[in-house]
Amino acid sequence: MESEALFNEEVEPPGRITGLVVGIDYNHRIDDIFPSRNTHPNPPVVLIKPLRRVSRFKDSTRAQAFRKHFYPEITTAEWQDWKWQFRNRITDVRTLSQMIWLSQEERLAMNGQEGHLPVAITPYYVSLLDEMDVSQPLRRMVVPVTDECCRTAEEEEDPLGEENDSPVAGIVHRYPDRVLFLVTDSCATYCRYCTRSRIVGRHQKSLSNIDHWESAIAYIKQNPQIRDVLLSGGDPLTLSDSKLEWLLSRLKEIPHLEILRIGTKVPVVMPQRITTQLIYTLKRFHPLWISIHVNHPDEITPEMSQACTRLANAGIPLGSQTVLLHKINDNMDTMKRLVHGLLKIRVKPYYLYQCDPIPGSSHFRTSVNTGLDLIGGLRGHTTGYAVPTYVIDAPGGGGKIPLLPEYVIGHEGNHLILRNYQGRIFHYPDSRCTP
Numbered sequence: 002m003e004s005e006a007l008f009n010e011e012v013e014p015p016g017r018i019t020g021l022v023v024g025i026d027y028n029h030r031i032d033d034i035f036p037s038r039n040t041h042p043n044p045p046v047v048l049i050k051p052l053r054r055v056s057r058f059k060d061s062t063r064a065q066a067f068r069k070h071f072y073p074e075i076t077t078a079e080w081q082d083w084k085w086q087f088r089n090r091i092t093d094v095r096t097l098s099q100m101i102w103l104s105q106e107e108r109l110a111m112n113g114q115e116g117h118l119p120v121a122i123t124p125y126y127v128s129l130l131d132e133m134d135v136s137q138p139l140r141r142m143v144v145p146v147t148d149e150c151c152r153t154a155e156e157e158e159d160p161l162g163e164e165n166d167s168p169v170a171g172i173v174h175r176y177p178d179r180v181l182f183l184v185t186d187s188c189a190t191y192c193r194y195c196t197r198s199r200i201v202g203r204h205q206k207s208l209s210n211i212d213h214w215e216s217a218i219a220y221i222k223q224n225p226q227i228r229d230v231l232l233s234g235g236d237p238l239t240l241s242d243s244k245l246e247w248l249l250s251r252l253k254e255i256p257h258l259e260i261l262r263i264g265t266k267v268p269v270v271m272p273q274r275i276t277t278q279l280i281y282t283l284k285r286f287h288p289l290w291i292s293i294h295v296n297h298p299d300e301i302t303p304e305m306s307q308a309c310t311r312l313a314n315a316g317i318p319l320g321s322q323t324v325l326l327h328k329i330n331d332n333m334d335t336m337k338r339l340v341h342g343l344l345k346i347r348v349k350p351y352y353l354y355q356c357d358p359i360p361g362s363s364h365f366r367t368s369v370n371t372g373l374d375l376i377g378g379l380r381g382h383t384t385g386y387a388v389p390t391y392v393i394d395a396p397g398g399g400g401k402i403p404l405l406p407e408y409v410i411g412h413e414g415n416h417l418i419l420r421n422y423q424g425r426i427f428h429y430p431d432s433r434c435t436p
């Protein structure tokens with residue numbers, strides 16, 4: 002597609018109706034079916050099952066009840082259309098207050114949101130919110146409160162110093178062999194603790210315009226040490242299939258790129274986006290990895306599980322990036338339910354992040370000891386795959402620093418003194434160690 006047409010498009014154009022390869026018929030060759038083609042070599046026939054353009058999700062009973070109550074005129078097909086979900090995001094206090102009871106703090110925060118992180122919540126995600134309980138974890142992550150206005154001394158607009166590591170607009174080049182490519186400022190739902198609150202939801206369109214993308218791609222081409230690109234933003238899966246395909250195709254052409262990655266919260270807040278057509282597009286760009294942003298076990302709904310299953314069935318390795326948040330997931334029971342729930346839908350708990358000190362985030366932050374205790378409560382006590390790496394993204398651009406409880410106690414002669422998950426002490430004969 003011509004890039005001009007691509008960037009002028011208002012809505013995603015109709016995709017190609019295509020099919021899934023379901024097998025190979027070795028008894029027949031292409032020339033048997035199309036003798037006039039005289040193909041060389043003459044390959045066996047690939048059996049293709051046509052795809053329906055719309056492949057339905059099974060909505061949870063909760064979502065169905067919510068839709069019938071608040072959107073009685075909306076059909077199941079419309080509710081399951083990600084563009085409908087995106088267009089109908091709840092952004093104002095009046096609409097939200099018709100769906101859930103809002104406290105005075107929430108009302109004030111929503112009314113005074115100019116200049117702060119914007120509010121937008123998909124109808125699907127609103128359907129998961131508790132109508133009355135302002136302390137419900139899911140609600141706290143997306144509905145603002147007046148605490149967001151309290152700024153502490155250590156908080157910064159760009160706590161990770163990303164702007165300092167940005168050689169061209171939209172590229173953050175911190176580690177030698179990989180870059181972060183910010184492709185949009187748009188998200189399906191805005192998280193109240195977002196590290197990139199300085200960027201997201203500003204409607205500047207600067208991140209997602211063609212000139213910006215071209216210069217970012219040129220930078221990647223000019224730097225052969227880059228082997229890995231992480232598309233982020235904002236949320237890359239809020240782009241149309243055509244734009245995503247354009248971006249991924251251009252990156253795929255760069256010979257020194259070994260893998261592509263996408264960071265997204267869309268399967269959690271707008272799982273309807275994971276359409277059959279999107280899966281078909283993504284599958285063409287392997288090795289492609291996706292990091293999903295999941296913070297609480299209640300986000301693992303039937304719809305979200307279906308979205309992850311589609312991605313996993315397409316051969317896309319899935320990891321979860323979780324932000325440690327006060328009174329949301331900073332207790333052992335919630336964290337265990339989260340990591341176990343993720344493994345059950347084939348998502349590896351990848352990182353547990355200490356919450357970055359963005360302006361107005363002090364009510365979300367926990368002590369580092371809380372994070373260490375959680376890791377100590379998981380390691381050895383459950384499946385190793387379930388244990389994420391706990392990291393602090395160092396202020397000012399130091400990169401991710403992993404944190405572990407103390408398992409190495411010290412040395413005694415040629416022995417290393419170790420503590421196991423139960424607190425028992427062991428001496429390991431480390432004959433090559435230099436105390």
Ligand code: SF4
Pocket residue numbers: 187188189190191192194195196197198201234235236265266294
């Ligand atoms: S989806 Fe990601 S980028 Fe968007 S608001 Fe949430 S944390 Fe920030």
